[in-house]
Amino acid sequence: MTGRARAARSFRRHWQLYVLMIVPIAYFIIFKYVPMTNAVIAFKDYNPVQGIWGSPWVGWKHFEAFVSNPAFWRLLRNTFILAAYVLIASFPIPIILALALNEVRHRFFKRSVQMITYAPYFISTVVIISMTILILSPRIGLLNKGLNMFGIASVDFLGDAEFFRNIYVVTDIWQTTGYSAVIYMAALAGVDQSLYEAARVDGASRIQKIIHVDIPALLPTATIIMILGVGNIMAIGFEKAFLLQNPLNLSQSEIIATYVYKTGLLNADFSLATAIGLFNSVINLILLLIVNAVAKRVTGNGLW
Known part of the structure; x- marks a missing residue:
């Protein structure tokens, strides 16, 4: 049996699986591979009026x-x-x-x-960061409140780049x-x-x-x-x-x-x-x- 005949036989037996694959394949093509072509903007002086392919090339x-x-x-x-x-x-x-x-x-x-x-x-990351900011707040933060209980001055954790x-x-x-x-x-x-x-x-x-x-x-x-x-x-x-x-x-x-x-x-x-x-x-x-x-x-x- 030739390779083409085996492929045709496999398709007839498992055509439902091939149909199910259409959606994920289309997703990757539309949202992953097609946008890659826009990387050409990196080598152009992009102008929205001229469009991606109409903008002049500038190389590196x-x-x-x-x-x-x-x-x-x-x-x-x-x-x-x-x-x-x-x-x-x-x-x-x-x-x-x-x-x-x-x-x-x-x-x-x-x-x-x-x-x-x-x-x-x-x-959500936004919620995580909001909680972090509240916990580390110099005035009302739980961490600084705990430090204050031991006589340690409040620390501006978010204002110090080292933290x-x-x-x-x-x-x-x-x-x-x-x-x-x-x-x-x-x-x-x-x-x-x-x-x-x-x-x-x-x-x-x-x-x-x-x-x-x-x-x-x-x-x-x-x-x-x-x-x-x-x-x-x-x-x-x-x-x-x-x-x-x-x-x-x-x-x-x-x-x-x-x-x-x-x-x-x-x-x-x-x-x-x-x-x-x-x-x-x-x-x-x-x-x-x-x-x-x-x-x-x-x-x-x-x-x-």
Whole structure:
């Protein structure tokens, strides 16, 4: 049977699945691939009247303008440090939570902890930041009220640039840990029970079981998540950084994403904003390829 005949036979047998695939394929084409063509704006002096394809070509002008900008290295440093801090600090905590919950035998307590840690993920980022601002307020904030009880003067946490990254990371961990732990718990649920039985027969303690059974089972999943995290290291979320930003902490809170927003929307320099975004995406792609190659060589696991 030829390849064309096999394809026709497969289509006749599974045509319902092919029909179901039409919607997601159309979604990716319309909302993902077609917008990629607009990246050409980065190489043009975009004029809304002339349109994308009617605007004149300027080559690498906007990339050179961004790289030569005095703020370039500060933006790059702030973005990389904040993203690396988030990745390093938040990566192990969901694993620890999943391992701990996997050892809990009291079903009600386990489900309660899961619900409590999972719920913040569904809270809007705006609400999270509003709560953070209220808690850290110098006058009415709960944290400063607690410091005042011990005779310590109020601290303007949001007005001090040195606190910005810590606040960002702590709120991110609180919001995403429970959701991220679900992936690891699903991986632990697929572990062969005979491995646990063999560990009990050998007299392994709980810690030894975690080290020799659970962690190796989580390693492939953790590797993939780490690769994806590093691949998005320059694409750190805009909303939280922008909402926590103020003139006093701008030296550390101004990242590439917020700069693109101010350049593209507030200053209406669409070509420069597109060039910066494209530069950011290329850096992410390079990091993804490097980390994937290293992970493949070290652990044998990778995206491809």
